[in-house]
Amino acid sequence: MSFSLPPRLRLLAPLWLIAVILGLSACTTVPVEPEARKVSQQEVSAALFERAKLLYLAKDYAGAAGLMRTLAGRGHLQAQYVLGYMYYYGQGVPRNEREAIRWITTAAARGHAKAKKALEVLDRGGAVPQMTQ
Numbered sequence: 001m002s003f004s005l006p007p008r009l010r011l012l013a014p015l016w017l018i019a020v021i022l023g024l025s026a027c028t029t030v031p032v033e034p035e036a037r038k039v040s041q042q043e044v045s046a047a048l049f050e051r052a053k054l055l056y057l058a059k060d061y062a063g064a065a066g067l068m069r070t071l072a073g074r075g076h077l078q079a080q081y082v083l084g085y086m087y088y089y090g091q092g093v094p095r096n097e098r099e100a101i102r103w104i105t106t107a108a109a110r111g112h113a114k115a116k117k118a119l120e121v122l123d124r125g126g127a128v129p130q131m132t133q
Helices: 007-028 041-057 061-073 077-089 097-109 113-123
Strands: none
Touching: 041 061, 041 077, 061 077, 077 097, 077 113, 097 113
């Protein structure tokens, strides 16, 4: 048994075949996005701290203080010390010795060496040592 197409459809058959081939090939060339890499909370904190440091060095103390406050609240050790320092000298935040001592003490209790030294100086009646780069 043979199958024969009417003359009109015989002319369309090659076009139909081309359309099917092109349609299928388009499906196989769709780019697939690579799986997004998961970023750890520690990496986010490190990046935010670097940004805060750049703002501080650019003398944008208010911007730096905002990021430091966020990081210190999340437990970032270095940010806790720096925020205390910023409160002590009124950089980007109102000068507040009580808040300064609170943050410096928090950092010192967690082992931050400069914070421990700053507390010793404060106990002797001195000023918090100037920040070094």
